[in-house]
Structures are given as C-alpha cells and as structure tokens.
Amino acid sequence: MSPERRALRQTLEALAFEGILHPAPGGWSVGALRVRVPWRRQPGGRVRLLADPQDARGRPLTLPALGRGLAQAGHDPATLLRAMRRSAHFLRAAGPLRADRLRLTGPALEAALIEGHPYHPGFKARIGFTDADNAAYGPEAAASFAPLWLQLDPALIRRAGSDVAAGLAAPGAIPVHPWQWARLCDDPVIAGWRTAGRLRLLEGGPLMRATASLRTLAPVAGGDHLKLSLGVGVTSSVRDLVPWSVPVAPAISGWLAAVVASDPALAGLKAFLQKPESWDSQRGLL
Incomplete structure (x- = not known):
C-alpha cells in the first residue's frame, strides 16, 4: 500500500470512528461527499476499511475531495490534510520495511520501526521538522548526535529528584535537543541570560540516537534514555514537557x-x- 493510500484510509477510519463521517448506503458521507467502501467494526469499536475508498461515481477518493467534504460540513480541514501529506511524505522517505527486523533489538529495531501510529491520521506528521531535520534527528535514519547541555543560574530553575546530568554532563546541567536550541538561542530572554552570564552552553556529552518516540534519546554506548522537550507536533500534540506531566x-x-x-x-x-x-x-x- 502506498503511503498516500495508507494516510487516506487511516484518516477515514478515524473520522468514521469519531463520528465526523455519517453512515450512508455503502459507506459514509460528509458535506456533499459520498464515500463508498466496504468496512467492518472491530471489537473495540474501531473502524477498519476492507478496500480503497471511492467517491459516488466509483472513482478513487482523493485528499482534496475529502477536504472539500469536510469544509462543506463546517470543519477546517487544513491542519488534517497537512498532517496526512507530511505523514505520507516522511513514510515514503523512510523506505521499505527491513526483511530482518524481527531479529533486531535495541537501537537497530527502533530505526526499523518506520510505520508510525496505527490509528492517528497524522501518524508521522512531525509538524516543525523539515526533511533535513528528519534526516538528522528522526529515528529511521539512525543518525547519532549529541544533545546540548546548559549550565544555568540556580535561581532560574526549580529541581526535584535526582540529577538528570549524572554521568552524562557537568553536575546540574540541563539537556536540550539541538533542534530546540536552534529555535531558542535567539530568544530575547535566553540571549539576555547568556549576556549576563546566567546561562552557559557546555561542551561535550555522549552521542545519542532518537528512539521511536522522537524526543527520547538513547545513548549510542548504552545506558539511560534521555527524554527531552521537543516543540514538534506528533499525533495532535506538541511534545513539550509541561510541569504537571513530569511526575x-x-x-x-x-x-x-x-x-x-x-x-x-x-x-x-x-x-x-x-x-x-x-x-x-x-x-x-x-
């Protein structure tokens, strides 16, 4: 199945399950769009298509046609269509499945898990990443890179628990994803702290690779994983770390x-x- 077909089918399944598509003879409807496709409902209520969807004339359903139907029903399809297209694009860039991946473990297995979320329409959208970002920081490429480490004035931060930098960087240092730092370093507040000597960028740190969760990094040499805040949109949420979520x-x-x-x-x-x-x-x- 092509990435584009998968994105469309998975989106229709989700829209039907969420009640955005309305049951109609032979399929569903939304706005003026009629979708014809055989389907079944799984035990948990999820919808599964049994063939590629068609429009009322029996032609293959397209993303623009779905977008028009959603707009006619009062929905704004722009974000959804963008996530679908980007997911298909990144899935195509990941290449074919490895034939030997059932024998893989650890980082090699993480790199081979290219399919993305099995239900979400934006299963591999990574809103915010360019192709170059995905090649540098996506798990599929298995590229090694070092997180950056910041030494901050203790008055600027609140700590609890063990030192996240233990064994990885200078005591008390805070890690930041290189993609995130590139977007933070010119912020006026950050720039002011650096000028005042309240924030220093440290050198060194072990090389790591992204896991399937994208923002969690695994040291190439083994050891603790590092979960970082990453302002990239993955399956409907930006993968930052808000205070309530940490404990x-x-x-x-x-x-x-x-x-x-x-x-x-x-x-x-x-x-x-x-x-x-x-x-x-x-x-x-x-």
Whole structure:
C-alpha cells in the first residue's frame, strides 16, 4: 500500500470512528461527499476499511475531495490534510520495511520501526521538522548526535529528584535537543541570560540516537534514555514537557511495578525488570 493510500484510509477510519463521517448506503458521507467502501467494526469499536475508498461515481477518493467534504460540513480541514501529506511524505522517505527486523533489538529495531501510529491520521506528521531535520534527528535514519547541555543560574530553575546530568554532563546541567536550541538561542530572554552570564552552553556529552518516540534519546554506548522537550507536533500534540506531566511517569511506573510484583503470572517480566543491564531507564527533563 502506498503511503498516500495508507494516510487516506487511516484518516477515514478515524473520522468514521469519531463520528465526523455519517453512515450512508455503502459507506459514509460528509458535506456533499459520498464515500463508498466496504468496512467492518472491530471489537473495540474501531473502524477498519476492507478496500480503497471511492467517491459516488466509483472513482478513487482523493485528499482534496475529502477536504472539500469536510469544509462543506463546517470543519477546517487544513491542519488534517497537512498532517496526512507530511505523514505520507516522511513514510515514503523512510523506505521499505527491513526483511530482518524481527531479529533486531535495541537501537537497530527502533530505526526499523518506520510505520508510525496505527490509528492517528497524522501518524508521522512531525509538524516543525523539515526533511533535513528528519534526516538528522528522526529515528529511521539512525543518525547519532549529541544533545546540548546548559549550565544555568540556580535561581532560574526549580529541581526535584535526582540529577538528570549524572554521568552524562557537568553536575546540574540541563539537556536540550539541538533542534530546540536552534529555535531558542535567539530568544530575547535566553540571549539576555547568556549576556549576563546566567546561562552557559557546555561542551561535550555522549552521542545519542532518537528512539521511536522522537524526543527520547538513547545513548549510542548504552545506558539511560534521555527524554527531552521537543516543540514538534506528533499525533495532535506538541511534545513539550509541561510541569504537571513530569511526575506522572514515575507514578505510573511505580503502579505498574506493584502490579507486576503482585501477579505470579508475570514472574518472568518481574525478573526481567530487576536486571538493570537488560533494559534502559528514562530520565525526564522539565
């Protein structure tokens, strides 16, 4: 299936599930558009197309036609269509699936997971990334790069928990994604802090590669993953790190650990999690 066909089919499935498309004989309707396609509903309620969609005349449905139908129904389709086109573009750039990927592990497997989200219309949109950004920082290219590290006046930041820089950079340093820094460094506030000596850009740090989550980086030499704030749009949200979200991850991790520990059927998973050398932890950055 071509990336464009996948983007269109996946979008129709999502729009039908969300009730934006209305049931019609042989398919759905939205605005003046009639979509003809066989489909089935999965046990969880999700819609799955069984063939490529057509319009009322039996012609292959196109993105512009879908956009016109959505606009006629009172929706603004611009963002959706952009996400669909960009997803198809980046999926095509990722190339074909590797035949041996079921035998891969670690970073090699992360680079081989090119499909993106199985449900969301913008499954690989990465709004904010150019082709060059995607080649430099996307997981599919498996390119190595070093996050930047900032030394800040302690009065400018609030800390809790362990030092995110431990073993990676100078004590107390704060990591930032190179893509993010390129967009922050000329900000008047940041520039003022640098001029006043309240913010310094440090040298060094281990090389890392992006994981499938894009903003989480894995050291090439192994070790803790680093989760960074990244102002890129992925599946309907910009991947920044807002204050309320930071303590959620350890709380969920603690709950899951308790569930695993309490269930004898998960003994194998418990043993796996108790071996630090068998998995990488993540460090969140506010």
